[in-house]
Amino acid sequence: MNARVKVIGAGSIGNHLGHGCRTLGMDVTICDIDRSALERARDVIYPNRYGSWDDAITLATPDELAGEAFDIVIVGTPPATHLKVATAELETTSPGVILIEKPLAHPSSTDIDAFIAAAEKSSTRVLVGYNQRLKPNTKHFVHLATTLELGALQGLSSNMLESWDGILKAHFWMKSERDSYLAFTDQGGGALLEHSHALNLFLYFADVLGQGRVTDVVGDIEWVSHEDGRYDRDSALSLTLESGLVGTVRQDLHTWPASKEAIATFEKGALVWSMGDSSDRVEHRSTSGELIEAWDFPKTRPDDFIGELEHLRSVWENPQTKSPIDLPAGVAVMDVILAAFESSSSGTSEPVRIRN
Structure with a gap:
C-alpha cells in the first residue's frame, strides 16, 4: 500500500521532500496557506529543479484538506512555525508519522518542552529531518569507525561552512537572505x-563512538545586526562530552566555496566525512595525514533525501523500527544550541540540559 503523504510548506524543502516521496512512489499532497506559494512550486521551483511539474502531486490550502487523514505528514514550514504546525497535526489528524524538517524549532525552550509533552501523549511517531544521518557516506563512516582497529578516539570535529551565496543559489527565487527567516536567529535562521x-x-558520531552526550558548551558567536533583527554569522563551539573528550563544531554563513566535513581522530589514524554537490566521501587517513583509502558516493541533490524518506516509509510501515532521527535527537541539537547562545551572552562555559 502506498503511503499518503501531506507535505506542509511549498518552499525549498517542501519541494525537495515532495519530489523524493514521489520518486519512491508515494501519493503526495503539498499544502500551504499561501496560494501563490503553491503556484510558485508548480510553475517555478519544481520544474526548475527536476525538469517538469509532476501532475500526480495535489496542491491544496489547509481549508481544502480539513478533516482529511494522511499516513505521513512532513512539516516543511519556517522553523518558528514548526512546533505549532506539528502540534495541530498531532491533535487533529494523528498521522502514523510526522517528520519535522531541521531545525526542530526556533530557539525557545518553553515551546520545545510544550511540544515534547504533546508528542508524548500522542500515538504518532515524531522524527526530525537530519537526513545526513541516513546517507550512504555516514553509514560507511560509522561502519569504518566501529570495525577498523583505530584505537581510542582522541578528537572529534564537525563543520558546515557555507556563505549566503550557496544558500541563495539553492533558493533562486529569493533576492536576499532577509526575504525569509534565514537572517533572523530568533526565527530559526542564522548559522x-x-x-x-x-x-x-557531531552528536551522532559522539554517541556511536561511545563518548556520550554533551555536558557543557562554550559558544564563540559573531552576531550581525540589521534594521529588522540579527543573526549569528559564525558560530564556533567547544563541546565537552560525558567521556571527558572535548570536541569542536563550527558553522558559518560566509565561507565560499563551501566546506562540509567531520573528522574523527584516533590513536592509529583518522576518518574524514565530507559532503559535496555531486559526490559525498569518506577518507581513511594515517596519523600523519596521508590518505590510506577513500570511498566516493556520487549523487545528485535529490539523492540527499532518499535515504531519509525510505527510512520514513519504513517507520510508517513498522512503528517499532529504531530511528537515528527520532524526536530526542532533534531536541538534543536544540538543547546544545540554546546553551551555546547562553554561553555567547555570558562569555563563559554553560551546562547543556541533559534529558532522561
Missing part, C-alpha cells in the same frame, strides 16, 4: 540553526 547538520553529526 547555528540553519547549518545545524554539523552539530547534529
Whole structure:
C-alpha cells in the first residue's frame, strides 16, 4: 500500500521532500496557506529543479484538506512555525508519522518542552529531518569507525561552512537572505540553526563512538545586526562530552566555496566525512595525514533525501523500527544550541540540559 503523504510548506524543502516521496512512489499532497506559494512550486521551483511539474502531486490550502487523514505528514514550514504546525497535526489528524524538517524549532525552550509533552501523549511517531544521518557516506563512516582497529578516539570535529551565496543559489527565487527567516536567529535562521547538520553529526558520531552526550558548551558567536533583527554569522563551539573528550563544531554563513566535513581522530589514524554537490566521501587517513583509502558516493541533490524518506516509509510501515532521527535527537541539537547562545551572552562555559 502506498503511503499518503501531506507535505506542509511549498518552499525549498517542501519541494525537495515532495519530489523524493514521489520518486519512491508515494501519493503526495503539498499544502500551504499561501496560494501563490503553491503556484510558485508548480510553475517555478519544481520544474526548475527536476525538469517538469509532476501532475500526480495535489496542491491544496489547509481549508481544502480539513478533516482529511494522511499516513505521513512532513512539516516543511519556517522553523518558528514548526512546533505549532506539528502540534495541530498531532491533535487533529494523528498521522502514523510526522517528520519535522531541521531545525526542530526556533530557539525557545518553553515551546520545545510544550511540544515534547504533546508528542508524548500522542500515538504518532515524531522524527526530525537530519537526513545526513541516513546517507550512504555516514553509514560507511560509522561502519569504518566501529570495525577498523583505530584505537581510542582522541578528537572529534564537525563543520558546515557555507556563505549566503550557496544558500541563495539553492533558493533562486529569493533576492536576499532577509526575504525569509534565514537572517533572523530568533526565527530559526542564522548559522547555528540553519547549518545545524554539523552539530547534529557531531552528536551522532559522539554517541556511536561511545563518548556520550554533551555536558557543557562554550559558544564563540559573531552576531550581525540589521534594521529588522540579527543573526549569528559564525558560530564556533567547544563541546565537552560525558567521556571527558572535548570536541569542536563550527558553522558559518560566509565561507565560499563551501566546506562540509567531520573528522574523527584516533590513536592509529583518522576518518574524514565530507559532503559535496555531486559526490559525498569518506577518507581513511594515517596519523600523519596521508590518505590510506577513500570511498566516493556520487549523487545528485535529490539523492540527499532518499535515504531519509525510505527510512520514513519504513517507520510508517513498522512503528517499532529504531530511528537515528527520532524526536530526542532533534531536541538534543536544540538543547546544545540554546546553551551555546547562553554561553555567547555570558562569555563563559554553560551546562547543556541533559534529558532522561
